[in-house]
Amino acid sequence: MQFIRALQRPTSPLMKARQCKHNSRNMKRSGDSEGEKRRKRRRLLQELGDQKIPFLAPSDRGFQQLWDTSYSGLVLRKSCSLPAELHSRVQAALLTLRRKGCLLKDLVRVRDRDVFTAVSRALLGEPGHTYRYLDTRLFAIPWHSEDIDVKGQNCCDPDLRAACKALWELNTFFCTDVSQLKEGDRLTQWAKGEAEAKQGEEGDTESKHSEDSKNSEGGDSESRQSEEGDTESKHSEEWDIESKHSEEGCSGSKQEGEWETEFKHSIEEGESSQVKPGETSFAAASEHAEGKCPDWGVKASGGTETEPVGLKAQEKPVAELKHSLSDYHIQDREEHGSGQGCSQPSPPQVCSGPVKFNVTLLNYMDPAAMSQLKEEPYYGMGKMAVGWHHDENLITHSPVAVYSYSCHDDKGESSEGSSSDKACWRIGLKVAWDIHTPGLMLPLESGDCYYMRDDLNSTHQHCVLAGDTARFSSTHRVAECSSGTLTYIQSRCQEALSNLHTDPDTGSHRLVALLPATLQDCEEIHNEVEFEWLRQYWFQGQRYARFCSWWTRPMEQLEKDWKLMETMTMLFLAAVEEEDQAxxxxxxxxxxxxxxxTDRHQQRQTWRDRCHSSLAQTLPPEEAPVDRPFWGVDDPSMPLPFDLADIINRVESLLWRM
Structure with a gap:
């Protein structure tokens, strides 16, 4: 009861005032920003009315020209261009990881709400690397390569180690292949793949898929890349509120839900007059680019002309719409670059020199297990597995490489019926915040790969359109890890602990310096270790240690360093309360x-709420979040209490008296 009373003790008026002022300021900024975005979305939808934006598929005239002029950063590698032995090892590795239970859904944070990702995933990469997205830090299972000395080679069993090594071999292939690609290789690869496909039975299958894909519920996608990783990406939410596919809905605020219903209704009303928007000729798009802004005409399946699918004459020109959306996009990019919670944000790095992918985000999705898949709302491309988004937290202008593998069961075997009877997976691309450049829809076969090069990820958005079969993807990235490696956080700990002196005889502690700048830096590192590493790690439960123990000892050492920082805060408090100080x-x-x-107190409460949320309680014990570090009020090993309300009141009272 004493502990419960301590947690429930009311805070002082000064602390409440500080919190209210801080929350009010943040809510005002957030409310203004979200309100403006909703108004812009509504204005855009009013301009579009019931129309669909055109998109082109491989069977459409002008497809290759559109790819060359507006999507030149996209490169396709047909499955036949990769070594057969590599295919075999990679596909066996993906099945091994799923069989061992390594692919799990993440509990991520979207607009101050916890949601499960729609896809199951795992992160592999360089030893000690992490990848952060949607307020969630994933800790990489190291790929066990022969020429990299991974400490603790026995951290996982031989089968898992072999699977990790196979994906490292794929990563090595991608690093070399992407670096060697020259301008123009994109079209060469596509033409080569098409020519080889036409020589076999796959030619007829691919032709059938490309013609039917616009009305099918799924297509042959090649990129699952950030599809899974960034499904609930903030960019995706702002442009395409309909494309959130978490099993928990991830619907956002009430106002957004109302807008979503309104938008869906407008689409449904317009679909009766729609025909395949992907059959729009590229000539119409070219006229738009020249500023002529004609209506978007489409051909009916029987070859007769139908009413134009496009903007009406009395509506604003598309170019003006694009301009208004460009302002929106600039604002969005500024917010996106606001940092990931690190105490000292560094200037963005730009990718240069040979490509070196440092992590791969593995994803698995079975459409049959999904409760519902939403229709792609703007182009009519079909059912979406992952909505429109950019991939986040990557080195600027760095490429992304994706390997796609479709299978029919956990053994990788086909179900009854030929693969030609199954709708293929597809990837959709669009120019961000642009409604006059047609979208691009690319079907992919199992084993196909694609690369997003140059600035494609930052200037375009992509989505993943579901097929009929289960699908794996290995999405190789150059993650921005300036503050996301074990080496980095260990160096930060040493920086803070250098201000702590321990007497070798008595074991007593004292602070080396009381300079305000030094003390502030130490407290920032203290918070970074606790909230960006320890609590992020334990929020994901015991799942890492179950199949790979590589992170166990490093996290134990980080927790020991963090305890010493608690001692440093206690000494800092004693110095502040010392009457002899100036x-x-x-x-x-x-x-x-x-x-x-104050920041530490608030963040601890937020993490406690997340660990005990209704969603967290649905997870099995081995996957459930752990509220750690946590200790009771009478724990003699801890220099300060978990609940900091009393200490905050003491410091506030001291400031009042000064």
Whole structure:
């Protein structure tokens, strides 16, 4: 009862005032921003009315020209251009990882709500690397390569180690292949793949798929890339509120839900007059690019002309719409670059030199297990497995390489019926915030790969259109890891602990320096270790240690370092409360301490709420979030209490008296 009363003790008026002011300021900024985005979305939808934006598929006239002029950063590698032995090892590795239970759904944070990702995933990569998205840090299972000394080679069983090595071999192939590609190779690869496909039975199958894909519920997708990883991406939410496919809905605010219903209704009303938007000729799009802005005409399946699918004459020109959306896009990119919670954000890195993918995000989705898949709302491309989005937290202008593998069961075997009877997976691409450039829809066969090069990921958005079979993807990335490696956070710990002196005889501690800048840096590192590493790791439960123990010892050491930082905060508090200190110096120190403690107190409560949320309680014990570090009020091993309300009140009272 004593512990419960401590947690429920009311905060002081000053602390409440600080929290209210902070929350009010953030809510005002967030509310203004979200409100403006909703108004722009509604204005865009009003301009479009019941029309669909055209898109082109391989069977459409002008497809290759559109690819060359508007999507030149996209490169396709047909499955026949990869070594057969590599296909065999990679596909066996993906099945092994799924069989061992390594692919799991993430509980991510979207607009202050926890949601499960629609896809199951795992992160592999360089030892000690992490990948952060949607307020979630994934900790990489190291790929066990022969020429990399991975500490703790016995961290997983031989089968899992062999699977990781196979994906490292695929990563090595991608690094070499992407670096060697020259301008123009994209069309060469596509033409080569088409020519080889036509020589066998696959030619008829692919032709059938490409013609039927616009009305099928799924297509042959090649990129599952960020599809799974960034399904709930913030960019996706802002442009395409309909494309959130978490099993929990991820529907956002009530206003957004109302807008979504309104938008769906407008689409349904317009579908009765729609025919295949993908059959629009590229000539119409070219006229738009020249500023002529004609109606988007389409051909009916029987060859007769139908009413144009496009903007009406009395509506604003498409170019004006594009301009208004460009302003929206600039604002969105500024918010996207606002940082990932690191204490000292660094300037964005730009990819240069040979490509070196440092992680791969593995994804698995079975459409048959999905409760529902939503229709792609703007182009009519079909059922979406993953909505429109950019991939996030990557080195600027770095490429992304994706390997796609479709199978019919966990053994990789086909079900009854030939593969030609199954709808293939597809990838859809569009120019971000642009409604006059037609979209591109690309069907892919199992084993196909694709690359997004140059600035394609930042200037375009992509989605994944579901096929009929289960699908794996291995999405290789150059993750922005300036503050996301074990080496980085260990160096930060050493930086903070260098200000702590331990007496070798008595074991007592004292702070080396009381300079405000030094103390502030130490407290920022303290919060970074606790909230960006320890709590992120334990929020994902015991699942890492179940099949790979590589991170176990490093996280134990990080927790020991963090405990010493708790001691440093206790010594900092004692120095602030020391009456002999000069008042001016004490006040500056007290303000630094109060800011750090208030932030720590609020974040601890947020993480406790997340760990005990209704969604978290649905997970099995071995996957459920763990509220760690956590300790009771009478724990003698901890220098400070878990609940910091009393200490915050003491520092506030001290500031009032100064």
């Amino acid at each position: 008042e001016e110096g004490r006040r500056e120190m007290a303000e630094i301490l109060l800011s750090a403690l």
